[in-house]
Amino acid sequence: MREARQQYEATGKAARVFTQFRYRTHKSWSRWRRVIGKAEYIPGKENPRFVVTSLAEGEPQALYEKLYCARGEMENRIKEQLCLFAPAG
Numbered sequence: 001m002r003e004a005r006q007q008y009e010a011t012g013k014a015a016r017v018f019t020q021f022r023y024r025t026h027k028s029w030s031r032w033r034r035v036i037g038k039a040e041y042i043p044g045k046e047n048p049r050f051v052v053t054s055l056a057e058g059e060p061q062a063l064y065e066k067l068y069c070a071r072g073e074m075e076n077r078i079k080e081q082l083c084l085f086a087p088a089g
Helices: 002-011 060-085
Strands: 015-023 033-042 049-053
Touching (some): 015 060, 033 060, 049 060
């Protein structure tokens, strides 16, 4: 977050920094997992996000923006369709 904020302060524009790391919970996960982290600073606030992935390959930014954000958009469109065609009641 520090790096994203420094970029924002230098440019005055929203800044995003991506990273990846391996993480394991103490109790609930049986193994280490790959985590993609996005540190974003937008006017007035921090906006961190994390995605746990089973994908071993790929750059963090590309995975986050091209794959996981696209998946989220697809799920939003499905929800919209369900609202349009679901019976009222």
